[in-house]
Amino acid sequence: MTGNRGWTPVWREPEPKPSYDIVIVGGGGHGLATAFYLASRYGIKNIAVLEKGWLGSGNIGRNTTIVRSNYLLDGNQAFYELSLKLWEGLEQELNYNVMMSQRGIINLYHSDAQRDAYVRRGNAMRLHGADAELLDAPQLRALCPFLDYENARFPIKGGLLQRRAGTARHDAVAWGFARAADQLGVDIIQNCDVTGFRIDNGTCSGVETSRGTIKAGKVGVAVAGSTSRVMAQAGLRLPIESHVLQAFVSEGLKPVIPGVITFGAGHFYISQSDKGGLVFGGDIDGYNSYAQRGNLPVFEDVCEGGMAIMPMIGRARMLRSWGGIMDMSMDGSPIIDQTPIDHLYLNAGWCYGGFKATPASGLCFAHLLARDAPHEVATKLRLDRFARGAMIDERGAGAQPNLH
Amino acid sequence: MMINHPILGPRDASEFTILGDACLISRPDWTADDAQDSFFDYQYLRDNPAGIHRELWFHEYGDRSWLVITRNTLTHEILDVVLARDLADKTGGQVR
Numbered sequence: 001m002t003g004n005r006g007w008t009p010v011w012r013e014p015e016p017k018p019s020y021d022i023v024i025v026g027g028g029g030h031g032l033a034t035a036f037y038l039a040s041r042y043g044i045k046n047i048a049v050l051e052k053g054w055l056g057s058g059n060i061g062r063n064t065t066i067v068r069s070n071y072l073l074d075g076n077q078a079f080y081e082l083s084l085k086l087w088e089g090l091e092q093e094l095n096y097n098v099m100m101s102q103r104g105i106i107n108l109y110h111s112d113a114q115r116d117a118y119v120r121r122g123n124a125m126r127l128h129g130a131d132a133e134l135l136d137a138p139q140l141r142a143l144c145p146f147l148d149y150e151n152a153r154f155p156i157k158g159g160l161l162q163r164r165a166g167t168a169r170h171d172a173v174a175w176g177f178a179r180a181a182d183q184l185g186v187d188i189i190q191n192c193d194v195t196g197f198r199i200d201n202g203t204c205s206g207v208e209t210s211r212g213t214i215k216a217g218k219v220g221v222a223v224a225g226s227t228s229r230v231m232a233q234a235g236l237r238l239p240i241e242s243h244v245l246q247a248f249v250s251e252g253l254k255p256v257i258p259g260v261i262t263f264g265a266g267h268f269y270i271s272q273s274d275k276g277g278l279v280f281g282g283d284i285d286g287y288n289s290y291a292q293r294g295n296l297p298v299f300e301d302v303c304e305g306g307m308a309i310m311p312m313i314g315r316a317r318m319l320r321s322w323g324g325i326m327d328m329s330m331d332g333s334p335i336i337d338q339t340p341i342d343h344l345y346l347n348a349g350w351c352y353g354g355f356k357a358t359p360a361s362g363l364c365f366a367h368l369l370a371r372d373a374p375h376e377v378a379t380k381l382r383l384d385r386f387a388r389g390a391m392i393d394e395r396g397a398g399a400q401p402n403l404h
Numbered sequence: 405m406m407i408n409h410p411i412l413g414p415r416d417a418s419e420f421t422i423l424g425d426a427c428l429i430s431r432p433d434w435t436a437d438d439a440q441d442s443f444f445d446y447q448y449l450r451d452n453p454a455g456i457h458r459e460l461w462f463h464e465y466g467d468r469s470w471l472v473i474t475r476n477t478l479t480h481e482i483l484d485v486v487l488a489r490d491l492a493d494k495t496g497g498q499v500r
Binding site: 228237238239240241242287289290295297300330386387399402 | 405416417418421422423424425444445447448449450451452453454457459475477478479480
C-alpha cells in the first residue's frame with residue numbers, strides 16, 4: 001500500500017546506563033524473552049540486554065522454526081508444555097505477528113517396539129495436559145500419502161501426532177520480544193561484548209563490556225553456544241560442549257508437506273516454510289565447533305534420511321545450508337539455575353532444542369532472577385544435577401554430548 | 405574435513421568418530437580421597453575452548469586406532485595428528 005516506505009525502527013538504541021537492577025547477557029530469543037517477562041510479569045523495569053552482535057544474529061535466526069511439546073520425562077514435559085501454551089498466546093501478548101502456525105508434528109514409527117515407546121510418550125504427554133494421537137498406517141496415509149510406506153529397511157507403520165505443534169517465524173520471535181520489551185523500558189544494547197564479570201567475595205556486581213563497565217544487581221547469562229566461553233570469564237567450568245548443527249533449505253515448491261515430519265529410524269526432520277522451501281535437518285556434526293558451518297558427511301547423512309522416508313524430495317534442488325552453535329549439555333537437557341557465584345545466573349544447555357523453549361525459558365529465567373527460586377516447571381533443570389546423578393536423559397544416550 | 409592419519413595418511417573424516425577432549429585419557433585415581441569429585445570433573449566438566457582443542461578420535465571404519473587430533477574449533481583446521489597411544493606413553497597418561 002505504501003510501497004514499503006515509511007518504516008521506522010521498532011526499538012530504541014540507547015547508550016548503556018552505568019547501572020541496572022538486572023543485566024541479561026545475550027540478546028537472542030531467550031535473553032529477550034527473559035527481559036520481556038521480567039518487565040511484564042515480575043514488575044522489574046530497570047533492565048538491560050547486552051548483545052555482542054545484532055539482534056537475531058545467533059541461533060534465534062538460524063534454527064528450523066519448530067515448536068512442539070512431545071517430550072517424555074517429568075523434568076522436561078511440563079516445561080515444554082508450558083512453553084507451547086505460551087506460544088499459543090504469544091502474538092496477543094506481544095502484539096506482534098510471529099506467524100505461529102499449528103500445523104502439527106508427526107514422529108514416524110517403524111517397528112512394534114517403537115510404536116510401544118510412542119504410546120508411552122503420548123501417554124506421558126497427555127498426563128501433563130498436552131495433546132497426542134497415535135496414528136496407524138491407514139490414518140497416516142490419509143494425511144501423508146507421499147511417504148515410502150513399503151521401504152524394505154524402514155517400513156513406516158504409523159506415527160505419533162501432536163496437532164498443537166507447528167512452526168513460528170524464527171526471527172520475528174526475536175523482533176517481537178525485542179519490541180515488546182523495549183516498550184516496557186528495557187534497554188537493548190547491541191554491539192556490546194561482555195569481556196568480564198565484576199566479582200568480589202563470590203558475589204557478582206556487574207559486567208565489563210566493550211562499551212564500558214555496567215553495574216548490576218543481578219546478572220543472567222543466556223548465550224547458548226558461547227556459554228563456556230563467557231562463563232570461563234567468571235572462572236566456571238561447565239558440563240557443556242559447543243557443537244555445530246546444520247540446517248538445509250530447498251528451492252521453493254508448491255505446498256506438499258502438511259506439517260512437521262520426523263524420521264524414527266534415523267535423524268531427519270522436515271517441514272515446509274510458507275515461502276515453499278523444504279526446511280530440514282538432522283544430527284549435529286559431533287565434534288566441538290564454534291565455526292557456524294559444518295561438513296559434508298552429515299549433509300549426506302541427512303539427505304539419505306530424507307530419501308529413506310520420502311523419495312519424492314530427491315529431485316528438489318538444495319538452495320542453501322548453514323550451521324549454528326549448540327550448547328550441548330551432558331544429558332541433552334537444559335540448565336536454568338543459580339551458579340556458585342552469588343547474583344550470577346545461568347540459562348544454558350539447550351542443545352538443538354532451544355527455539356521451541358524460548359517463551360518458557362524466558363519466563364522461568366525471569367522467575368529465577370526475580371524470586372531467587374526456580375519456577376515450578378523448572379525445578380529439575382539444575383546445574384548440580386550431574387553431580388547428584390539426577391540426569392534428565394530424554395534420549396537415554398548417556399553422558400556424552402555428541403550422542404544426544 | 406580430511407584427517408592425516410600418522411600411519412595411513414590422509415583419510416576422510418567420515419571414517420572417524422569422536423569421543424571428545426583428549427584429557428579423557430587421564431582417568432583419575434579411584435583410590436584417592438577426592439575420587440568422587442575428580443570423577444565428576446572427569447565425566448562431566450569440559451574446557452570447551454573457542455580455538456585450539458586437543459581431542460580423541462577413533463578410526464572406526466579404518467584401522468580402529470585412537471588418535472589425538474589438535475584442531476581449531478573456530479576454523480576446523482587440523483594442526484596435528486598423533487596416535488593416542490604414543491601421546492599417553494610420552495606423558496605417562498597425564499594429558500591436560
